[in-house]
Amino acid sequence: xxxxxxxxxNEMMTIAAARALxxxxxxxxxxGAPSAACNVARLTHAPDITLIYExxxxxxxxxxxxxxIGDGVLCETAVTTVSVPEMFRYWLxxxxxxxxxxxxxxLDRFGNINTTVIGxxxxxxxxxxxxxxxxxxxxxxxxxxxxxxQTTRGMVDKIDFYTSLGHGEGGNHRQRLGITTKGPTLLITxxxxxxxxxxxxxxxxxxMHRGVTRDRMQDTCGWKxxxxxxxEETPPPSELELTTLRELQARxxxxxxxxxxx
Amino acid sequence: MAKFQSLKEAVAENLRDGDAVAFxxxxxxxxxxxAHEVIRQGRKDLTLIRMTPDIIYDQLIxxxxxxxxxxxxxxxxxxxLLRRMRxxxxxxxxxxxxxxxxxxxxxxxxxxxxxxxxxxxxxxGYRGAGLKDVNPMIKSVTCPFTGEExxxxxxxxxxxxxxxxxxxxxxxxxxxxxxxxxxKEAVLAxxxxxxxxxxxVEDFDDLHPNLCVLPHWTVTSIAHVPGGAxxxxxxxxxxxxxxxxxxWDKISADRDLFTAWMRENxxxxxxxxxxxxxxxx
Numbered sequence: 001x002x003x004x005x006x007x008x009x010n011e012m013m014t015i016a017a018a019r020a021l022x023x024x025x026x027x028x029x030x031x032g033a034p035s036a037a038c039n040v041a042r043l044t045h046a047p048d049i050t051l052i053y054e055x056x057x058x059x060x061x062x063x064x065x066x067x068x069i070g071d072g073v074l075c076e077t078a079v080t081t082v083s084v085p086e087m088f089r090y091w092l093x094x095x096x097x098x099x100x101x102x103x104x105x106x107l108d109r110f111g112n113i114n115t116t117v118i119g120x121x122x123x124x125x126x127x128x129x130x131x132x133x134x135x136x137x138x139x140x141x142x143x144x145x146x147x148x149x150q151t152t153r154g155m156v157d158k159i160d161f162y163t164s165l166g167h168g169e170g171g172n173h174r175q176r177l178g179i180t181t182k183g184p185t186l187l188i189t190x191x192x193x194x195x196x197x198x199x200x201x202x203x204x205x206x207x208m209h210r211g212v213t214r215d216r217m218q219d220t221c222g223w224k225x226x227x228x229x230x231x232e233e234t235p236p237p238s239e240l241e242l243t244t245l246r247e248l249q250a251r252x253x254x255x256x257x258x259x260x261x262x
Numbered sequence: 263m264a265k266f267q268s269l270k271e272a273v274a275e276n277l278r279d280g281d282a283v284a285f286x287x288x289x290x291x292x293x294x295x296x297a298h299e300v301i302r303q304g305r306k307d308l309t310l311i312r313m314t315p316d317i318i319y320d321q322l323i324x325x326x327x328x329x330x331x332x333x334x335x336x337x338x339x340x341x342x343l344l345r346r347m348r349x350x351x352x353x354x355x356x357x358x359x360x361x362x363x364x365x366x367x368x369x370x371x372x373x374x375x376x377x378x379x380x381x382x383x384x385x386x387g388y389r390g391a392g393l394k395d396v397n398p399m400i401k402s403v404t405c406p407f408t409g410e411e412x413x414x415x416x417x418x419x420x421x422x423x424x425x426x427x428x429x430x431x432x433x434x435x436x437x438x439x440x441x442x443x444x445x446k447e448a449v450l451a452x453x454x455x456x457x458x459x460x461x462x463v464e465d466f467d468d469l470h471p472n473l474c475v476l477p478h479w480t481v482t483s484i485a486h487v488p489g490g491a492x493x494x495x496x497x498x499x500x501x502x503x504x505x506x507x508x509x510w511d512k513i514s515a516d517r518d519l520f521t522a523w524m525r526e527n528x529x530x531x532x533x534x535x536x537x538x539x540x541x542x543x
Contacts, residue, residue: 054366055288055441067504068339070289072497075440083474084288084313084444085370093367093386116363121396127348129337132314135365135391165390177390178411256504 007237009190010149012209014040014245015237017101017147017188026050027099028092028137033147034101035065036245037188043244052097054133056082064252088133092140100141102134104148106159109202109223110173111146111166111184113138114159121161131163138164143182150189150220157223167201191217193234197226207232264434264457264481269533272456272483273299280329281421282309284373284452285318287494288443289339289502293426294318295490295536296458298528300424301325311420313369313444314339317493317510320346321528323359324520330360332418334369341507345514355517363397368415373444375417376451387413423452426491427476428498429461434478437466440497442474454482458490458533460499489536492543500540 007015017037021027023046029038042049042061050059055070059079066074075081082091091097105128106114115134119125138144144166148154166184167173174183187194187203191212194203205217206228218225237245267275277283277300285293297318300308307329310319314335322328324346336344350359364372371383384403394400394413403414425445427438436457438445449455457476462484466475493506513523527535 055290056443057441066340067507068289068502070339070441070443072290072440072495072501075290075497081441083442083446084366085374085447088367088370089374089385116392121392124352127336127343127351129343130333130335130363131365131391131393132335133366135389135393136367136387138391139389140386162390162392168390174390179389 007242009209011237011242011245012234013147013149013188013190015241016193016209016234017145018044018241020145020186020188021046021049021099023048025098026052026096027101028052028054028097028141030102030134030137033103036248037147038101039065039248040241040245043248044240052091054084054087056084056087058082058091064255065248067256088136092136095140097141098143100137100144102137102144102146102164104146104154106154106156107146107148108156108159110168110170111144111187111196111203112159112162112168113146113164113166114161116161116163118160134164138166138183139179139181141181143185145186145188146184147188150191152220152222155221155223167196170201171199191220202226204228205231207234209234210236264478264484266434266484269295269299269458269485269487272485273303276422276454276456276482277305279306280308282311283422283424284311284418284420284448285424286312286443286445286448287426287491288314288441290441290443290495290497291426291438291445291491292316292318292494293424293458293490294492294494295487295533296424296426296456297322299533301327301524301528311418313366315344315347317507320344320514321524323347323350324356324514325524326356328359330362332362332364334364334366338507338511341511346520349517362399363393364400364415365391365393368400368413370444372415372418373447373451376419377447380417382414382416384412384414418451420448420452421454423448423455425449425455426458426496428459428496429463430457430459430484431463431465434481434484435466436476436481436484437469438474438476446474446476449476449480455480456483456485457481458485458487460488460490460496462486487533487536489540490533492536492539500543503543
């Protein structure tokens with residue numbers, strides 16, 4: 001029996017992100033939280049959504065969340081599997097993808113992402129895994145959704161490295177670089193939903209999840225938080241959404257021997 | 263013309279100190295057994311090329327074989343960071359390594375350019391991205407027809423490519439199935455190639471006509487190593503050993519634990535141990 005009043009901030013984040021996806025989307029799925037959201041969307045309101053993982057699997061429908069972006073289940077359930085060069089050349093660069101879904105280690109108010117290093121690039125304090133597909137996902141997909149948990153360590157005033165471009169310095173910076181895609185249009189965290197201001201492109205809070213206060217928003221964010229004048233409350237998860245997510249995670253945990261997939 | 267030989271002979275004949283070497287396999291079909299043989303033979307000053315350095319590059323780097331690493335994502339997939347590679351970058355242990363970092367798109371394009379015999383790859387990439395400011399091998403070209411500025415990186419031309427595949431036939435043709443990654447491009451871009459396979463069959467007469475097959479005259483050496491991708495997987499043969507990837511996070515966290523593990527499981531072992539490791543997966 002699903003207890004609807006007792007959902008975690010992480011579950012709310014995944015479900016809020018899932019709701020932003022539709023049947024017609026062709027979604028390039030990054031590793032981490034995005035994968036769970038995309039598959040919840042597919043298992044609830046968007047059964048025909050096309051999910052693409054950078055390993056080359058197109059139109060995949062995994063029964064459990066993959067641990068890596070190249071798990072066998074992605075290939076077995078895909079419409080087709082192409083080589084990695086073809087994936088990046090024809091499908092991503094070719095403009096076939098409507099939404100790129102990214103996670104982040106560090107994020108700034110304009111949706112620029114760092115997953116490369118903490119500290120100086122040549123003398124890093126912490127060497128992170130790096131960008132993988134993100135630099136081109138961020139500029140070749142029609143738009144980009146970002147999802148991460150709010151912390152002052154993750155949401156910072158200035159990122160240490162520009163792994164992938166969001167809105168750069170804000171305003172029309174993307175256009176000035178000759179980029180025609182929209183960039184980040186949505187940020188979904190465990191506490192709220194953010195959208196870029198139409199002019200400045202700075203992320204603005206448009207909806208807070210149930211029970212979240214403005215103080216908590218500011219305490220978990222490294223830049224001065226701006227709130228929309230028409231601030232809403234995110235509808236809590238429905239029974240279908242929560243059950244679908246929990247069952248997916250239970251299947252995943254069983255399949256991977258105790259480790260939750262991403 | 264593909265030569266069937268033991269993995270030990272194949273590595274000894276094809277890989278030299280100072281070579282640029284690609285071990286490819288995008289999560290799937292990662293040539294672990296081949297990397298372990300290279301570690302046993304103690305090759306030095308290698309330039310390692312790989313899109314997603316994971317456990318095998320952690321092992322090669324941690325054992326001090328690498329001088330330089332060219333890569334686009336250095337993580338333990340689904341688990342976390344690569345601790346031996348980090349230790350080399352952050353603390354020069356066991357030696358300092360040079361890094362040349364790209365995006366996946368750049369690496370994939372660079373292999374394709376290598377296979378196509380071109381000097382460089384041209385693609386729409388790195389726009390607004392920080393890597394082009396820290397990696398001097400990322401440059402740009404202007405399209406002579408439209409004036410669009412495009413990214414350019416040098417083609418990958420490894421001395422040797424190592425891959426793992428499902429099967430070879432008696433003639434030496436090699437079949438790669440499932441997530442095919444960038445292996446075909448890596449083999450065609452390289453001067454020499456070594457392929458480990460799960461199985462050797464008589465012929466490929468019953469296969470679909472458009473499968474990914476490397477003709478025998480594109481492959482230098484083939485070694486029969488069942489289970490040779492473990493803890494990665496071979497589509498149609500065995501699943502990914504996710505528990506081993508998670509365990510690596512602990513083994514690699516400590517220099518002494520790592521060294522002891524490498525002695526027991528790599529230096530004092532041989533390619534024949536891989537078959538038992540994939541039983542039940």
